[in-house]
Amino acid sequence: MTGRRTARALLVGVLLLGTLLATGCGVRPSAVITGRSAVSGPSQGVGLYLIGQGELVLVLRPMAPDLSPATALALLAAGPQDNERAQGLTSELPSGLDPVTVTPAADQSGLSVRISGPVRGLSANATDQIICTVADAAAQVGLAASVVPVGIVGSDGAQPARRCAAR
Amino acid sequence: MTTWRGLAAQVSGLRVRLLLAFALLGVTTTAVVASGSYVQARTVILQQAQDAAVSSLTGQLPKVYPIAQLPPTQDDLDLLAQRLSDREGFAVVVYRDMRAQGSSEFANPLTSELRQAVRDGRIAWQRVTLDGQPWLLIGTQLTLDRSDGTPRASGLEVYSVRNLVAEQQSIDRLATRAWLTGGLSLVLAVVLALLSARGVLRPVRDLGRAARRLGEGDLTTRLTVRGVDELADVARTFNDTASTLERQVGELRRMESDARRFVADVSHELRTPLAAMTAVTDVLDEEADHLPGDAGRAARLVSQETQNLTQLVNDLIEVSRFDSGTARLALDDVDVAAAVTATLRIRGWLDRVRTDLPPGVVARLDPRRLDVIVANLVGNAFRHGAGPVSVRLSADPDWVTIEVADQGPGLDPEVLSHVFDRFYKADTARTRSEGSGLGLAISWENARLHRHGERRGALVAGNGVDGGAVFTLRLPRDTTDTAGAR
Numbered sequence: 001m002t003g004r005r006t007a008r009a010l011l012v013g014v015l016l017l018g019t020l021l022a023t024g025c026g027v028r029p030s031a032v033i034t035g036r037s038a039v040s041g042p043s044q045g046v047g048l049y050l051i052g053q054g055e056l057v058l059v060l061r062p063m064a065p066d067l068s069p070a071t072a073l074a075l076l077a078a079g080p081q082d083n084e085r086a087q088g089l090t091s092e093l094p095s096g097l098d099p100v101t102v103t104p105a106a107d108q109s110g111l112s113v114r115i116s117g118p119v120r121g122l123s124a125n126a127t128d129q130i131i132c133t134v135a136d137a138a139a140q141v142g143l144a145a146s147v148v149p150v151g152i153v154g155s156d157g158a159q160p161a162r163r164c165a166a167r
Numbered sequence: 168m169t170t171w172r173g174l175a176a177q178v179s180g181l182r183v184r185l186l187l188a189f190a191l192l193g194v195t196t197t198a199v200v201a202s203g204s205y206v207q208a209r210t211v212i213l214q215q216a217q218d219a220a221v222s223s224l225t226g227q228l229p230k231v232y233p234i235a236q237l238p239p240t241q242d243d244l245d246l247l248a249q250r251l252s253d254r255e256g257f258a259v260v261v262y263r264d265m266r267a268q269g270s271s272e273f274a275n276p277l278t279s280e281l282r283q284a285v286r287d288g289r290i291a292w293q294r295v296t297l298d299g300q301p302w303l304l305i306g307t308q309l310t311l312d313r314s315d316g317t318p319r320a321s322g323l324e325v326y327s328v329r330n331l332v333a334e335q336q337s338i339d340r341l342a343t344r345a346w347l348t349g350g351l352s353l354v355l356a357v358v359l360a361l362l363s364a365r366g367v368l369r370p371v372r373d374l375g376r377a378a379r380r381l382g383e384g385d386l387t388t389r390l391t392v393r394g395v396d397e398l399a400d401v402a403r404t405f406n407d408t409a410s411t412l413e414r415q416v417g418e419l420r421r422m423e424s425d426a427r428r429f430v431a432d433v434s435h436e437l438r439t440p441l442a443a444m445t446a447v448t449d450v451l452d453e454e455a456d457h458l459p460g461d462a463g464r465a466a467r468l469v470s471q472e473t474q475n476l477t478q479l480v481n482d483l484i485e486v487s488r489f490d491s492g493t494a495r496l497a498l499d500d501v502d503v504a505a506a507v508t509a510t511l512r513i514r515g516w517l518d519r520v521r522t523d524l525p526p527g528v529v530a531r532l533d534p535r536r537l538d539v540i541v542a543n544l545v546g547n548a549f550r551h552g553a554g555p556v557s558v559r560l561s562a563d564p565d566w567v568t569i570e571v572a573d574q575g576p577g578l579d580p581e582v583l584s585h586v587f588d589r590f591y592k593a594d595t596a597r598t599r600s601e602g603s604g605l606g607l608a609i610s611w612e613n614a615r616l617h618r619h620g621e622r623r624g625a626l627v628a629g630n631g632v633d634g635g636a637v638f639t640l641r642l643p644r645d646t647t648d649t650a651g652a653r
Binding site for chain 2 (some may be wrong): 012025026027028029030031032033034035036037038039040041042043044045047050052057059060061062083084087088089136139142145146147156166
């Protein structure tokens with residue numbers, strides 16, 4: 001009986017010591033700890049969306065930031081510059097979109113982009129490029145919020161309005 | 168199981184058990200407290216270091232805005248990494264496949280989990296071990312404000328890599344202190360355990376000692392009752408038991424001594440009438456021859472029985488002297504051979520006894536008692552054994568030994584153990600013998616009366632190798648008078 005009790009006491013002690021050792025000494029590596037949202041700040045220049053490794057990538061071109069959405073879209077349609085190409089950035093927009101016009105949508109719920117070419121030929125990425133660039137530029141000049149839905153109208157019809165999917 | 172039992176036997180001592188219990192308690196308490204405060208202090212230290220590093224990084228970052236060009240050039244990234252590095256750590260700036268690092272210390276300190284968390288748009292940090300040292304990695308993306316306040320991802324990620332060795336040292340110092348505290352508390356626990364074990368064990372030891380003394384016959388043993396705890400209860404019970412025992416044993420002793428005194432008194436009272444009767448039987452003896460027939464036989468019988476009665480009464484008086492402890496030795500330097508010869512001669516046995524009495528053995532003893540013993544032994548040998556009877560004397564510097572042997576059938580083993588009992592009759596059929604039945608008992612007492620220090624006279628009965636009873640008397644050669652101590 002005494003032996004068993006002593007054994008139990010010893011077991012408790014050993015367990016305790018084990019817990020202690022498991023807690024460990026010194027500075028242990030940790031998992032990733034996340035805090036508040038990332039640091040944010042102002043930008044200069046006009047923002048355009050290109051495609052890099054299949055995703056939308058924001059580029060900033062150093063020029064007067066308050067370009068109209070149509071001008072921004074024209075810049076985008078002109079394709080990536082050399083330094084952007086060097087980073088592996090491309091554009092999926094077909095040539096010959098110009099001239100484009102950006103007007104508030106008929107039901108006032110968003111923006112409508114009218115392009116010169118057919119809408120059906122646009123890839124999903126191209127559509128996203130147009131929507132995000134227009135939405136950003138519109139927000140920059142105070143035309144609409146950045147999350148505004150943007151519809152595209154072409155020579156062969158229209159695409160329903162969507163919001164920019166880029167973060 | 169046997170191992171457990173062996174271990175249990177080792178740790179079952181009260182002192183060891185108390186020691187273990189105290190040590191376990193002390194160590195457990197200290198371990199819990201020390202480790203708890205250690206962990207808490209460590210958390211606080213690391214938390215503070217991390218918070219400071221994070222706020223330092225986020226404090227520096229507004230300086231890099233506004234961002235004018237994306238994608239940046241490698242020079243932009245290098246410049247940014249240089250600006251964000253300081254002596255507490257260095258910065259790593261990543262843009263897609265490009266990276267710039269403020270120090271070349273590590274090839275790639277960043278972990279993929281951290282990069283994923285940063286890419287998801289949060290400030291994130293992680294402690295890692297690089298080259299055996301603890302480092303803190305903090306990362307954030309540089310997002311860009313739109314005019315309406317919503318952020319957009321720029322793809323630029325800034326990481327700060329900071330060494331935590333200073334924090335590690337603080338924490339190690341804490342650990343050292345915790346171990347020290349634990350060790351001290353263990354020592355304290357052991358000291359306390361020893362003290363309390365002594366406190367508990369002393370009464371137990373006292374109790375054990377007292378019980379042993381009581382068992383050895385010291386019925387006056389009592390314990391000092393201290394306090395009111397369980398041990399005090401035990402001590403009180405012990406004292407009650409001891410006093411009850413003492414009272415009852417005293418009662419028994421008193422009754423026994425009453426009985427002995429009664430025998431002594433009776434014997435003394437009988438002496439006076441017996442003296443008168445002896446005087447009368449002397450006359451009867453003279454006249455017996457002239458008396459005719461039955462009257463003469465009766466006169467001789469009365470005379471004989473009166474002598475026996477006188478002998479019995481004298482023996483009883485002698486025995487009661489031994490019992491009351493009033494028997495005294497009259498010591499003298501005696502030539503033992505001469506004394507034994509005299510004993511035999513007086514009783515007319517000299518011709519019938521084979522003697523081996525080397526001369527010159529002088530011993531200090533009571534000659535009257537020696538005479539009583541030798542006469543009794545030789546008389547018994549004639550009466551119960553068969554001739555020839557031999558008396559042998561031997562001596563060494565410490566002892567005088569007298570052996571009385573006969574050639575009879577010897578003593579039955581059953582008889583041997585009772586031969587010195589009072590009124591013990593070897594032959595139960597012969598209820599009336601010539602002796603009083605006290606002779607050997609008196610001889611035995613007489614032998615024991617002689618003593619010198621630890622050496623004490625003895626009378627031993629046994630059988631010789633060729634049959635026949637052998638009584639061996641051993642007396643110390645230089646008896647000191649110990650006033651009848653029994």
